[in-house]
Amino acid sequence: MKPYDHLYLSPHFDDAVLSCGGQIARHTAAGQSVLVVTITGGDPPAEAPSDTVAMLHQRWATSLAAVPGTFRSAWHFPTNPQEEEAAKPSLEGAAPGDLSVGAAIVAQRRAEDRAALALLGAEPLHLSFLDCIYRCGPDAEALYPGPADMFSPLNPADEATIAALAEAFAALPPAHQVYLPLGVGNHVDHLATRRAAERVFAAPRYYEDYPYTARPGALTEALPPETRAAWSAATVWLDEAALAAKTAAVGAYASQLSSFFANADDLAAQLRADGRRALADALADGDTAPAWAVAAERLWAAPSS
Numbered sequence: 001m002k003p004y005d006h007l008y009l010s011p012h013f014d015d016a017v018l019s020c021g022g023q024i025a026r027h028t029a030a031g032q033s034v035l036v037v038t039i040t041g042g043d044p045p046a047e048a049p050s051d052t053v054a055m056l057h058q059r060w061a062t063s064l065a066a067v068p069g070t071f072r073s074a075w076h077f078p079t080n081p082q083e084e085e086a087a088k089p090s091l092e093g094a095a096p097g098d099l100s101v102g103a104a105i106v107a108q109r110r111a112e113d114r115a116a117l118a119l120l121g122a123e124p125l126h127l128s129f130l131d132c133i134y135r136c137g138p139d140a141e142a143l144y145p146g147p148a149d150m151f152s153p154l155n156p157a158d159e160a161t162i163a164a165l166a167e168a169f170a171a172l173p174p175a176h177q178v179y180l181p182l183g184v185g186n187h188v189d190h191l192a193t194r195r196a197a198e199r200v201f202a203a204p205r206y207y208e209d210y211p212y213t214a215r216p217g218a219l220t221e222a223l224p225p226e227t228r229a230a231w232s233a234a235t236v237w238l239d240e241a242a243l244a245a246k247t248a249a250v251g252a253y254a255s256q257l258s259s260f261f262a263n264a265d266d267l268a269a270q271l272r273a274d275g276r277r278a279l280a281d282a283l284a285d286g287d288t289a290p291a292w293a294v295a296a297e298r299l300w301a302a303p304s305s
Helices: 015-029 051-065 101-120 147-151 156-170 188-198 218-222 240-251 254-260 264-284
Strands: 004-010 034-038 123-126 175-181 205-207 232-238 295-301
Touching: 004 015, 015 034, 015 101, 015 175, 015 205, 015 232, 015 240, 015 295, 034 101, 051 101, 051 147, 051 254, 101 123, 101 240, 101 254, 147 188, 156 188, 175 188, 232 240, 232 264, 240 264, 254 264, 264 295
Parallel strands: 004 034, 004 175, 034 123, 175 205
Antiparallel strands: 205 295, 232 295
16 A cells, blocks of 8 residues: 555544644655545435424525536525435436435535645545435434534444454555544533544644634633643644635535535635634744744654553
8 A cells, every 4th residue: 555644634624734734835845755544434324213304405506506617507406305316417427317416515515625626636445335414323313413412422332333444544545644633512422532543653743623622612612721731732734825825725526515605705814813823832832833834733643652
């Protein structure tokens, strides 16, 4: 297997770019190889397992509807579950009716991820695990049926998923450095990725999960003061070019933009603000920023056992 200099584990298609897009741009600009592995890249079930799924599908479809050039501007999406059967758009060569709305959106998100990582000079790899909103227990009931459930403790029925994730991670290409989510915000897919990865990788770096870092206190909840002192932080300074590359790459995830940003200007402003937050945190911890740094991203290393 081809080895990589850097391997990023991304629970969803956009997580690594939202959180680490600037450092990925810096790595590739320096000639280093980067592989971004998206965990939840699998096709969802044809039937939405919860009202939350139906709501999210509609939100994502609405985000896409205003953007020309792909299926999003040409196809109708359901406004209620009864329209699901009549709204099966095609994508990437599939004949009309071949894909459910959920599968079409996931296929579009794969395409967005490839475009975003191409802008950064990184390579994508999509695993086939399901997003938590699609995962069901033995009784076929959704494990995480409501919006709040996605940020609750892991369902015990998900232990099999974590074991399967660890097995899949062990089969990934070798890399000099592996990066995984710290778990800021407590999204269950981020927590599952971290737990599984910690079973496999000996000395990973943990990245701060954006956009959850934008919520006051969220980073402290993930890394409380009583444990933070034992961890070590490394700061990746970003110049304007790296921040611009990150902003452009995040902008490639068109289906997700309305979930986080009002428009392109807001996207750029919010990414800059979080980069300035990380820079300020680094300065407060005693780091000295180079004169050209306009933002930062921070990585954490757990205390060695």
